[in-house]
Amino acid sequence: MVNYNGELHLEDTKFLNHRNRGLRYGDALFESIRVIQNKIIFWEDHYLRLMASMRILRMEIPMDFTMEHLEAEILKTMEAGNLDNARVRLSVFRKDGGLYRPDTREVSYIIETELLESTFFVLDESDYEIELFKDFYVNADLLSTLKTNNRMINIVGSIFAEENGYQNCLLLNGSKKVVEALNGNLFMVQGNNITTPPINDGCLNGIVRKKLIEIIQKHEEFTLREVSISPFDLQKADELFITNAIIGIRPISKYRKKEFDFAVAKKLIGRLNTIARLELPN
Template sequence: MVNFNGELLPKDSTFLNHENRGLRYGDSLFESLRSINGRLFFWEDHYFRLMASMRMLRMEIPMDFTMEFLQEQIQQVVAANSLDESAARVRLTVFRNEGGRYLPRTNTISYTIEAKALEHSFYVLSDGAYEVELFKDFWLNPDILSTLKTNNKIINVVGSIYARENGYDNCLLLNQRKAVVEALNGNLFLVKGNTIKTPPLTDGCLNGILRQKLTEIVAKLEHYELEESSISPFELQKADELFITNSIIGIRPITKYRKKQFTAVVAKDLLGKLNAAARLG
C-alpha cells in the first residue's frame, strides 16, 4: 500500500500523471528513513530537515504538516504493508503540485509515502569487499542546493551506471573545486590516526541525518578528533579508513580504493554508538 495525500492506495494504482512537477522538473524532495516495529529512527531530525528544505524551495507547508501528523501517516503505511513488527525502509516524497512551466502555477504540495522490508532491525556492519573509484565525468556544485535531498539525482544515476560497468561497488563524487564530496549514496568519512574527517556542507555534500548524528557522537569522544574540512583525492590513499553513511545502511566501510586496502576498526567502534543513539532517538 502507498499513501497519497493521506489516502492508502494499492501499489499498482495510477495516481500521478504526466504533468507531475517531480517528473517534469525534479521539483521534489524526499526523506528515506528506517522504521523498526513502527518506531522511526531519528524522525525529528528528518522532519526538521524536510521542513527547512521545503522553505528553501518556496514550497507551501500545509497547516496539518506537523511532526505528529506525518509520523502517524508513515506508521499507517508501515502497518498497511504488514511491517509494523519488523524493519522497514520508508520513503516520504513531497512535490509541488502540477501547473506552470519553470514558474509554478502554485506552491502547494502533495506527498506520497511508501515502505519496503529491511533485513536487519538495527545497523549492521558489512564485512564484505567494497571497492570504490572516483567519478570524474561530472561534478557537484559546491552550493546549498547540493546539500538538499531533492529528486535531482542524475549524477548519482549516471555514476551508479559507471560503477556497475567498471566493476566498482560505489563511486566518490567530486565538486568543481576537485574536492572529494561524498559517495553516490551517502556521506563520506575519512579516518587518519585519531582524526575523523568529513567534508563540510560548503563543499556541496548532502546534509545527511547520519552525518549529523555521527559528527555529534564523535565530537563527544575524547579519543577522536573531528574535522570538517575539504578532502583532496590525494588524501584517500593515505587514510587508515574510509566509510560511507546514510539513514538506511548506517555505516558502510570501504575496503579498497585503487591499490589501498582499508581497515574498519573505527567504523566498528562507532557503529555500536550509532545504534545506541538510534534506540534513544
Template structure:
C-alpha cells in the same frame, strides 16, 4: 500499499504534467523504521521542512511532525506482511501547473515502504571497492545539500560503478574536492583525526552524518574536522567509510592500490545503533 495525500491505495498514479516528473520540482526523505520507531525522526522532519522552505514550497498548516509520523505509521500498518524493519520514502512535490514558473506553491505527498532484512544496523563485512567518478561534478552550494530528486550524477555514477565492477564511487565538486559517495556521506580516519567534507563543498546534509558528528563530539580520543578533502588524501587514510540512514556505516575496503581496515567503523556503528534505539 502506498499513501497518496493521506489516502491508502495499492496503485498510485501521477499526472503526465506532474512537476516532480517534468522539472524535478520535488524533495524527499528516506527513513528507517524499526523497533516501533522512525530512526532520528525529528532530524528528518526538520530537514524536510528546511528543504521545502528553500524551494519556496507552501508548507500546509497540518504538516506537523505528529501528523506526518501518524501518516507514516498508518502506511506501515497497512502492510499485510509485517517485516522486522522498513525503508520508507516520503516524497513531496509542488502541485501541477505552470512551466518553470509554477502556478502554485501548494504541495502533494506520497509515502511508500519496503521491507528491510535486519532490525538494526549491521556492519557490511564484504568488499567495497570504490573509484572517483569524474565525468560530472557536484556543484558546491546550498541546493546540493538537499534531498531533491535531481540525482542524475548519482545515477550516472552508479552506472559507471556497475560497468566497472566497483561497489560505489566518490563524487567530486567543481573544485575537484571529494564531496560524498553515491549513496551517502563519507568520513576519513587518519590516526585520531576523522574528517568529513563540509556542507559548503556541496555534500548532502545527511541525518546519519549529523548523528556521527554528535557521537564523535563525545569521544575524547578522536578529533573531528569538517574540512575539504583532496583526492590525494584518500590513499593516505587508515579507514574510509560511507554513512546513510538505511545502512548506517559502510566501510570502504579498497581504493585503487590502498586497502583499508574497519576498526573505527565497528566502534561507531555500535554507538549509532545505541543512539538510534534510545533517541
C-alpha cells in the same frame, strides 16, 4: 502499500499523471527513513531537514504538515502493509501546473514502504571497492546539500560503477574536492583524526552524518574535522566509510591499490545503534 496525500493505494495503482512536477522538473524532495519496531528513527531530524528544505525551495508548507501528522501517516502506511521494520521514502512535490514557474506552491506527498530485514544497523564487512567519478561535478552550493529528486549525477555515476566493477563512486565538486559517495556522506580516518567534507563543499546535509559528528565530538579517542578532502588524501587514510540513514555505516575496503581497515567503523556503529535504541519506547 502507498500513501498519497493520506489515502492508501495498492503499489500498482496509477494515481499520478504526466503533469507531475517531480517528473517534469525534479520539483520534489524526499526523505529516506528507517523505521524500527514501528518507531521512526531520528524522526525529528528528518522532519526538520524536510521543513527547512521546503522553505529553501519556496514550497508552501500545509498547516497539517506537523511532525505528529506525518508520523501518523507513515505508521498508518506501515500498518496497512503489515510491517514493523521498514525503509520508508517520504516524497514531497509541488502540485501540477505551470512550466518552470509553478502555478501553485502547494504540495502533495507520497509515502512508500519496503521491508527491512535487520532491526538495527549492521556493519557489512564484505569487499567494497570505490573509484572517483569524474565525468560530472557537484556544485558547491546550497541546492546540492538538499535531498531533491535531481539525482542525475548519482544515476550516471552508479552506471559507471557497475560498468567498471566498482561497488560505489566518490563525487567531486568543481574545485576537485571529494564531496560524498553516490549514496551517502563520506568519512575518512587518519590516526585519531576523523574528517568529513564540510557542507559548503556541496555534500548532502545527511542525518547520520549529523549523528556521527555528534558521536565523534563526544568520543575522547577521536578528533572530528570538517575540512575539504582531496583525492590524494584518500590513499593516506587508514579507513574510509560511507553513511546514510538506511545502512548506517558502510566501510570501504579498497580504493585503487590501497586497502582499508574497519576498526573505527566498528566502534562507531555500536554507538550509532545505541542512540538509535534511545528513540524506541521503553
